[in-house]
Amino acid sequence: MTSSTYRPASAAEARFLAEYDASAYATPLVTVDPVIVTLRDEQLAVLLVKREEHPFLGSWGLPGGFIDIRNDADPEACAVRKLKEKAAFVSPYLEQVKTVGGRERDPRGWSLTVLFFALIAEDDVPPIDKRLAKWFPLSALPDAMAFDHRALIDCAIRRIRAKAEYTALPAHLLPQRFTLSKMQRVFELVLQRRLTAGAFRRRIEPLVEPIADCFETASHRPAQVYRLRPDSGSLIFEQPLKGARRK
Amino acid sequence: MTSSTYRPASAAEARFLAEYDASAYATPLVTVDPVIVTLRDEQLAVLLVKREEHPFLGSWGLPGGFIDIRNDADPEACAVRKLKEKAAFVSPYLEQVKTVGGRERDPRGWSLTVLFFALIAEDDVPPIDKRLAKWFPLSALPDAMAFDHRALIDCAIRRIRAKAEYTALPAHLLPQRFTLSKMQRVFELVLQRRLTAGAFRRRIEPLVEPIADCFETASHRPAQVYRLRPDSGSLIFEQPLKGARRK
DNA sequence: AGAATAGTGTCTGTAAGACATTATTCA
DNA sequence: TGAATAATGTCTTACAGACACTATTCT
Incomplete structure (x- = not known):
């Protein structure tokens, strides 16, 4: 699938693009993982979902998933979609943290994930289906979590705490x-x-x-x-x- | 290609992983783009390379490229490799900025790039092949650049300037x-x-x-x-x- | 001696932390 | 009236910017 609005600079480039097959090269798996943060009972808490598929079936993990190149305009849009799929969050504050990837972080293969955090007011938290998702206070995260999601959460929380020092x-x-x-x-x-x-x-x-x-x-x-x-x-x-x- | 060191939690998961075909899903093109920054003649300057392939053949662009999941352990390693391929930089300071992506930024298709910047002392800049690469002062970047690389440079420079306010x-x-x-x-x-x-x-x-x-x-x-x-x-x-x- | 840059000492202004004090409501 | 929290005023301290002044070298 090549971009539609781009105007090739030359006939040779147009030919190149027409023949280009993006699927011919091995690419990483690409996901987006939002750390959704709120305050519950005077504690920072994050929303985790129970995985219903392999790998890590049954483990708690971040409510992320694969970028859908057909429907997601960009990584932010993908993160917004993930948030919507889990609960009808009303346009929470969303910020990209960093991208982590490598050969070992996903048993399915070389994978890359774009990490976000979302902040949401306690009052604006919609009800969630407790069989699928659950709020965990930071002090009581599950022992074993899917993938490197524990490290991702720590990274996002560090970022939030650091920015609280010099921003509102x-x-x-x-x-x-x-x-x-x-x-x-x-x-x-x-x-x-x-x-x-x-x-x-x-x-x-x-x-x-x-x-x-x-x-x-x-x-x-x-x-x-x-x-x-x-x-x-x-x-x-x-x-x-x-x-x-x-x- | 699935990861080798991971121990599946169950026989069902092992079966799932054995049968998993990462190439069965459409994934974005994934690249890494380093903005290599130094000081030349009392000005910030970035290293650009002349593209030798479609698209944007002949345009100046960042010395980045595709992640090679066979050889790159992670995005940072990929950035280091890109730096090495263009010139023998001696372990410069390297920092991830952000990840940008979307349907329109690369005419070959939905693409994602992990943006880095590298800082290198003027004295440590190795000689470069002037037919392939060139230092451009920020005030005189080429008018038309490949992809969204102009915006990527602006983003990296903004980050550097912002961090100079509160770090060394x-x-x-x-x-x-x-x-x-x-x-x-x-x-x-x-x-x-x-x-x-x-x-x-x-x-x-x-x-x-x-x-x-x-x-x-x-x-x-x-x-x-x-x-x-x-x-x-x-x-x-x-x-x-x-x-x-x-x- | 004079030019040029390195380096220091001191004053002032700003804003943060401490903390005492006042303000306002309800039980 | 007392408990409880809201809100303010003021003192002290820390540090940035200004700037004049000293230090050291070479021409």
Whole structure:
């Protein structure tokens, strides 16, 4: 299958392309693996599916799979499709991490996988079919997982934690409306350390805007409800976080 | 070709693997493209090769190519092989950027490429066959390039520039021994702005060590020669650079 | 001596962390 | 009134950028 919109530069090139047979060469198996991350019970959790096919039949693994060159426009589209097939996620934040591959990572042969992570707010998590998929907190991942998926998860989580130091990435784990206390808690869970409220607010304030007359009320002072500023774009801070608070 | 070291979990899985034919499914074309970067005449420059095959015959493109699943252990090994095939680079710094793919980027069909960049010191650049390959300064890249290689170069350069803000990545563009002034100049060229000597030295000093009694001499005060500290590892700074100097 | 670059010392501004204090609600 | 959390104000510290000043060599 050759591309349709491309205009060959010469008759010789057109002939070459007409005769080109991509299947004549041995290529790697190519998959996409999304690490779908949310917060559950104050813990980072990832969605795993139970494999219904060989190899690793019955093991837990990432909800990924082969790129379908007929239907996927690009790797991102493939990742979105995988997310849709497992559950009707509402356009979560999706980011490519890296590509890993080699001769040994898949017993079916030389394989390459494009690793993504997706962040989704706890409130936006759709119900899942518990026979097929399950949320695992990071602290209680299954012992034996399919392929190198355990290493892939570690890699994606490292990336998320690293970016939380100098961007507002964890904001994508929050619902659209949130209080700054909730937001701080999410950052603390991702960063695995306590932050001080003053510094956190100063840092995050330029990226959020209060929703007028909207407060979250409880048996204490009501909390202003915020949303991300529509123009806050990449959510990058000038300064990385420095330390942790002592108490 | 299935992996040899894997031990199937069951007889059924062993049977499945024995009968698995990876070539039965349509897979993308899979390539690796390294953006080889050095400094020439006070400018960032990339190595391009003239394509000797269709498509884009005669155009300049990145010195990449197909993954050879027989000989390449993983994508990094493939990138190293590509670098070796074009010139005997001495183990340059190599980093994966991202993977791009889709239906339209290669007229031969749905293709995926794993993008890398390599950094190499001007002094370590081996001589190249000028009929096959050529260094292009970033400011004077060829107008029409093969595939989406122009966009790939832009992407790799953006990554290098971004990391120069919070890591000592540009150090890999220096020879093993260098003066701090030379180092500062390299950072300035990568960052495209002037830096102040005081702040730069404070920042970089923990990552380098002076070589005893080794000075670079000229018609002015001799400059201490430094090398990277062997333990400086990932070369990450606590603080990102903030601004530029005025004059 | 003067040119040229290497290298240092110090001031200032900015922003982070610490922490005490005030604010507001409900039980 | 007290518990609980929200939100603010201020002090201290760390470090980047500015910039003047000293150091050392060669011509």
